[in-house]
Amino acid sequence: MAAGVLAGSKMLNSRKTARDEIAVYVNGSLYAASPIKPGEDLVVEQENGSVNVIRMVEGGFFMQSSTCKNQDCIYQGAVTRDNWNTRLLGTHVICLPNRVDVMLLVDSTDTEAPDV
Numbered sequence: 001m002a003a004g005v006l007a008g009s010k011m012l013n014s015r016k017t018a019r020d021e022i023a024v025y026v027n028g029s030l031y032a033a034s035p036i037k038p039g040e041d042l043v044v045e046q047e048n049g050s051v052n053v054i055r056m057v058e059g060g061f062f063m064q065s066s067t068c069k070n071q072d073c074i075y076q077g078a079v080t081r082d083n084w085n086t087r088l089l090g091t092h093v094i095c096l097p098n099r100v101d102v103m104l105l106v107d108s109t110d111t112e113a114p115d116v
Helices: 002-013
Strands: 016-026 029-035 041-045 051-057 060-066 092-095 100-108
Touching: 016 041, 016 051, 029 041, 051 100, 060 092, 060 100
Parallel strands: none
Antiparallel strands: 016 029, 016 100, 041 051, 051 060, 092 100
């Protein structure tokens, strides 16, 4: 079953192209959107003292640092236009304790009308 879901997901993702832009959501609301600027950091500072630092690299990003205790977001690695469609979390790096979701934006390249 899981293999079927993964194969279906890869087929759908093959019709999409990554953009050089990221979006950052905090508590489900858009916090920032930015074109990818390799070598620059996007800092997410929340009123509760939580801080996440997102490092932009050529064609993607990764979570550089976080004030969360478990650091799972750091270990999720980089999302790039070359690897997003093979990652478990796809275009996302998520910091659950800080409620931060960073995603590489993608566009659909499917030019055919959808099946009805």
